Amino acid sequence: MPDYANPPILTPEQAVARLQALPRPWAGDYLAMYSNWLGGIVTEPWLMSAPLDDHLVHRGDGVFEATKCLHGRIYLLQRHLERLHHSAAGIHLAPPLSRAQLTSLAQAVVRAGGEKDCMLRIYLSRGPGGFTTNPFECPEPGLYLMAGRIHPPAETAYEKGVQVGVSRVPSKSGFFASVKSCNYLPNVLLKREAVSRGWDFAVCLDAEGHLAEGSTENIGLVDQEGRLLLPRPDNILEGTTVRRAVELAQDMVSQGALAGVERRALRVADLEQAAEAMLFGTTLDVLPVTRLDGRPIGSGQPGPVARELLRRLRQDILHNPAMSTPAWE
Structure with missing residues (x-):
């Protein structure tokens, strides 16, 4: 039984080892993720995460879109990006990339996932910066793109x-x-x-x-x-x-x-x-x-x-x- 009165204080190496070893039966459909905090794409599910102090996590302060790629083509991507920008403007959140850059990044994430039929989710967050409701404590927005397997109805x-x-x-x-x-x-x-x-x-x-x-x-x-x-x-x-x-x-x-x-x-x-x-x-x-x-x-x-x-x-x-x-x- 874990000793919750005296939990271990982990070294960075121990924490990384535990994260990597943690069973994730729910993550089998995760294909690829881009994070602007990592500055690149990862394909190992244990690396796919957002910072706890990102206001997306503890306040829901962010906007997103979900679209699908079938036979290697992302359907209605430009319309989804248009709505993403509309939603972002509504909450006074400036996307860190242009629409053309987001398009290129979406294509890269789907390709990194390796499957031509997949879901693509784009999350634009207020970003890390603290744990209050004040959006101005976040110096820059977060951007996460996630490719995963698609499960339409039977x-x-x-x-x-x-x-x-x-x-x-x-x-x-x-x-x-x-x-x-x-x-x-x-x-x-x-x-x-x-x-x-x-x-x-x-x-x-x-x-x-x-x-x-x-x-x-x-x-x-x-x-x-x-x-x-x-x-x-x-x-x-x-x-x-x-x-x-x-x-x-x-x-x-x-x-x-x-x-x-x-x-x-x-x-x-x-x-x-x-x-x-x-x-x-x-x-x-x-x-x-x-x-x-x-x-x-x-x-x-x-x-x-x-x-x-x-x-x-x-x-x-x-x-x-x-x-x-x-x-x-």
Whole structure:
């Protein structure tokens, strides 16, 4: 048993040896990490860390983005970097690199990971400097890029659809909803409730009882008139995937497969009465929702709009070079 009254004071060599020997069964998917404090990329998980006094760690003071690389191309990277800069500006945090430099660095981290299908996460932090809430004690920001293996839902989820439930956790509001900050406690509680209650995903409501978003997903539905309806962006973080899906849906409107695309205030009753529903997200693409807390939505089967949007989005990922950035030439 450890003696917590007299823990050992470790030498640097002992601390490094213990860190290296520590079992990390959760780290098998970690491929590569860049840290501006190291000034380079590491591929050993035991070296992948951020300083404890970085305000990202103890205050959630930072912003981030998560995108994916498929077949060696990073999908929607420039749109993710645009949102990263928007979020950073919202919290008065200046990125230490230009967008072109961040692009080059993202490509290098993905290549260092060695797998052409992976997730890429970019964290921009207030940086180390102390343990108060004062952001001015941090002399310069931190920057971390992480490549890891990607785990999309099983194909059976697309074939059968998934179940959502309405969470008791309130949505973020206004400004805090529009900034992709590293303070994700409400999102964590959303996911915890979904898992605890046997749902695949949970969606939250805003203060007025309108549908907002999932822990990392946007929600949409098709009403009985054939319109694709999405929550207003007031109290949600509108994702890059749903924005791209809306662009792809315009052609479906022209072809008569959709009556229109609208953003409006939506209530749980709209979801209950929908012809079909779906979730949008970086790892999900377009995922059909067929049950609401055990009750069927529409026919209880994936609907034609969700299936067609999924097909179009996957084609966009694979065959539209304008929407992706090559990590390998």
